[in-house]
Every structure is written in C-alpha cells, then in structure tokens.
Amino acid sequence: MIEKTERLLSVLKLQPVVPVLIIEDLATAVPLARALVAGGLKAIEITLRTPVALAAIEAVAKEVEGAVTGAGTILNPEHYAAAVEAGAQFIVSPGTTPDLLDAADDHEASFLPGASTASEAMILRAEGYDVMKFFPAEQAGGAAFLKALSSPLAGTLFCPTGGISLKNAMDYLSLSNVICVGGSWVAPRELVAAGDWAGITKLASEACALTA
Numbered sequence: 001m002i003e004k005t006e007r008l009l010s011v012l013k014l015q016p017v018v019p020v021l022i023i024e025d026l027a028t029a030v031p032l033a034r035a036l037v038a039g040g041l042k043a044i045e046i047t048l049r050t051p052v053a054l055a056a057i058e059a060v061a062k063e064v065e066g067a068v069t070g071a072g073t074i075l076n077p078e079h080y081a082a083a084v085e086a087g088a089q090f091i092v093s094p095g096t097t098p099d100l101l102d103a104a105d106d107h108e109a110s111f112l113p114g115a116s117t118a119s120e121a122m123i124l125r126a127e128g129y130d131v132m133k134f135f136p137a138e139q140a141g142g143a144a145f146l147k148a149l150s151s152p153l154a155g156t157l158f159c160p161t162g163g164i165s166l167k168n169a170m171d172y173l174s175l176s177n178v179i180c181v182g183g184s185w186v187a188p189r190e191l192v193a194a195g196d197w198a199g200i201t202k203l204a205s206e207a208c209a210l211t212a
C-alpha cells in the first residue's frame with residue numbers, strides 16, 4: 001500500500017492540474033493528449049463515460065510519449081480491470097465502494113478514491129488511503145471545507161475536482177492538504193471539436209504556471 005501511495009503521489013506531483021477528459025471522438029484522443037503534454041500536463045485522466053474511453057486510454061498509453069495515462073469514472077471492479085487492461089497507470093473514482101477497494105487490492109495500478117465528507121475520508125483513512133479525490137469540490141463545500149479538514153484529518157491529501165477553473169484553482173492549490181486539482185477546463189469541448197491543439201497547449205501551460 002505504501003508503495004502504491006508513493007507511486008500515486010509521484011504522478012499527482014507532476015503538475016498542479018490533472019486534466020479530466022471525456023473523449024467523444026477516438027481520433028481526438030492522441031492529439032489532445034499530445035497537446036496537454038506539450039503544455040506540461042503529463043498525468044491525464046480519461047473518464048469511462050463514453051463508448052470509446054477504453055480505446056482512448058489504450059491509444060494514449062501506447063502513443064503519447066511523456067503521458068501518464070489514468071482512467072476516471074471507475075465505478076465498479078469490471079471498470080477497474082478493463083482500465084488496467086487498456087493501460088491505465090492510475091485509477092480514479094468519484095466516490096468509493098467496498099467492491100472498488102477490493103478491486104484496488106487486486107491490481108498494481110494506484111487508486112485515487114473519491115470522498116466528499118469527513119466520514120468518507122475517515123473510512124478511506126482507516127483503509128490505508130492517505131490521498132483521495134474530493135468530488136464534487138465546489139458543490140460539496142469548496143476550498144473552505146477542505147481547509148476545515150486540514151487540522152482534524154492531518155496527513156490526508158486531496159485532489160479536489162468539480163467546478164474548478166483557472167480562476168479558483170489557487171484557492172485550492174494554496175491549501176496545505178491539496179496536492180493538485182482536477183478539471184476539464186483545460187480541454188474545452190469547442191477547442192477539441194475544432195482540433196485547436198495549440199489552444200489546448202496554451203490552456204495547459206497556463207494551468208501549469210499556476211504553481212510555478
């Protein structure tokens with residue numbers, strides 16, 4: 001578990017923002033990931049929300065030099081196994097279930113489980129998780145909520161995701177218990193549809209510069 005946590009931390013420390021991607025068109029996955037990596041965002045979460053998501057994970061994991069490919073929206077052990085099989089190096093879930101924790105024990109790929117209350121975070125701590133996702137961040141209490149957890153739940157680190165943008169990312173990134181944030185704003189649907197990879201690299205560079 002300690003080794004898995006260290007591997008996860010090394011991925012999350014690569015950058016201040018983990019792009020959360022919903023890939024509709026498989027052909028966009030590789031150029032989009034290349035554009036993000038060019039802007040400095042190497043760890044990329046591809047959510048299992050579309051029919052092409054697993055193929056997108058496989059393509060990015062195989063073809064995009066410098067990318068660390070993760071899978072998001074992992075809701076059950078079948079998703080977990082399929083994402084690992086496709087090449088995902090880290091696995092993200094909006095929440096946590098006992099089945100998912102068992103699946104995480106069965107695979108080498110690190111797990112970033114979701115929590116949105118003090119009790120959920122405490123259950124994950126009791127299971128040995130010191131790093132977790134805080135989702136949906138803005139709706140569940142925002143940066144003020146996470147700040148309030150930092151003293152009672154000392155030692156737990158969060159990757160808040162949900163409603164975060166360039167404007168409010170620093171509210172989270174300046175907290176001692178935040179390791180990085182997640183967000184879709186670095187890959188807007190219109191720029192992806194237009195194939196504006198230079199525009200996406202620019203957004204990624206701006207995101208990367210947040211903590212420079």
Ligand SMILES: O=C[C@H](O)COP(=O)(O)O
Pocket residue numbers: 020161162163164182183184185
């Ligand atoms: O479902 C949402 C993703 O987790 C990312 O949230 P976001 O689009 O608010 O950045």
Ligand SMILES: CC(=O)C(=O)O
Pocket residue numbers: 020047071072073074092093094135161182
């Ligand atoms: C919310 C999120 O990041 C996920 O779908 O895994």
